[in-house]
Amino acid sequence: MTFEEKIKLAEQLRSSSVLEAELPETFEQYQNETICEEHFVNTREGDTRIYIIKKKDKSENCPLYINIHGGGFVRPHMDRDILFCSRISYEADCVTVDVDYKLAPEYPYPIAFNECYDIVKWAFENAEYLGIDPSKVVVGGHSAGGNLTAAIALKANETKDFTMRLQILDYPPMDLYTDPMEKEGADASLISPERARAFNALYAGDPDIAKDPYVSPVFATADMMKGLPEALVITAGKDNLRFEAEQYASKLIAAGVKVTAKRYLDCRHGFMTHCVDDYMEGQKLYIETMKQIFTKEEENQ
Numbered sequence: 001m002t003f004e005e006k007i008k009l010a011e012q013l014r015s016s017s018v019l020e021a022e023l024p025e026t027f028e029q030y031q032n033e034t035i036c037e038e039h040f041v042n043t044r045e046g047d048t049r050i051y052i053i054k055k056k057d058k059s060e061n062c063p064l065y066i067n068i069h070g071g072g073f074v075r076p077h078m079d080r081d082i083l084f085c086s087r088i089s090y091e092a093d094c095v096t097v098d099v100d101y102k103l104a105p106e107y108p109y110p111i112a113f114n115e116c117y118d119i120v121k122w123a124f125e126n127a128e129y130l131g132i133d134p135s136k137v138v139v140g141g142h143s144a145g146g147n148l149t150a151a152i153a154l155k156a157n158e159t160k161d162f163t164m165r166l167q168i169l170d171y172p173p174m175d176l177y178t179d180p181m182e183k184e185g186a187d188a189s190l191i192s193p194e195r196a197r198a199f200n201a202l203y204a205g206d207p208d209i210a211k212d213p214y215v216s217p218v219f220a221t222a223d224m225m226k227g228l229p230e231a232l233v234i235t236a237g238k239d240n241l242r243f244e245a246e247q248y249a250s251k252l253i254a255a256g257v258k259v260t261a262k263r264y265l266d267c268r269h270g271f272m273t274h275c276v277d278d279y280m281e282g283q284k285l286y287i288e289t290m291k292q293i294f295t296k297e298e299e300n301q
Helices: 003-014 025-032 079-092 111-125 144-159 193-203 242-254 279-300
Strands: 034-043 046-055 062-068 095-100 132-142 166-170 230-236 259-264
Touching: 003 193, 025 034, 025 079, 034 079, 034 111, 046 079, 046 111, 062 079, 062 111, 062 144, 062 279, 079 095, 079 279, 095 111, 111 132, 111 144, 132 144, 132 279, 144 166, 166 242, 166 279, 230 242, 230 279, 242 259, 259 279
Parallel strands: 062 095, 062 132, 132 166, 166 230, 230 259
Antiparallel strands: 034 046, 046 095
């Protein structure tokens, strides 16, 4: 596929959506009670846009949540991502850094991965500036963002650059190597095999790259997984990506990692940030798990 063909394919993916967001009016309260500031942080891949979101009356040295949006590595950051982060900041009394990483195919792997990793590292190094406690950091992502979150956790486990307390993997694609048509449940998937194949090709391209554990975390070895932070793995019963995400959760458990895995049976891919199906229950689990981690860390200090 030529670069021009990749751009044309990306434009098609960006102009269509398999799920429309239904943002509730009640979410306006979270925006009214929080402050959102746009910043640019220098990373290995140039300047990366982030949004720093915090309660107007936030606590001093509060926890930090870093959010990585979805979109198949191709579709852009959306207003609904900021709305979701506003709720997280308000309900969990934490600062949120929402990452607006560069998109494939203009910026294929490893660009988004490098950006997101560098932003997390920057947050730890700038804890005082952010007004956060670096011992209480959670990184979470949705769909492609969940993939990037898992990859960041794996890399940090190797480099020891920082230690997050919790990784949240929300309906993530964890296997970009296997042809989507060959995956279990492909015929009933909300994201068609053709669409999934396009996302994978635009981000990873070469099959050898696609099998790299930092692209497809399901191929991580047991040694790579030992010592990883606790994980919350969320899947949707009407999403065939649940199989590879739950496979990854099982591998984490086998490696000795504490895992909470929850499948929402009647939900579709994207339900959490699109605010459809059982999103209220999903967001409640998201927030309560974070708060439990923060409380546990306080008890250990």
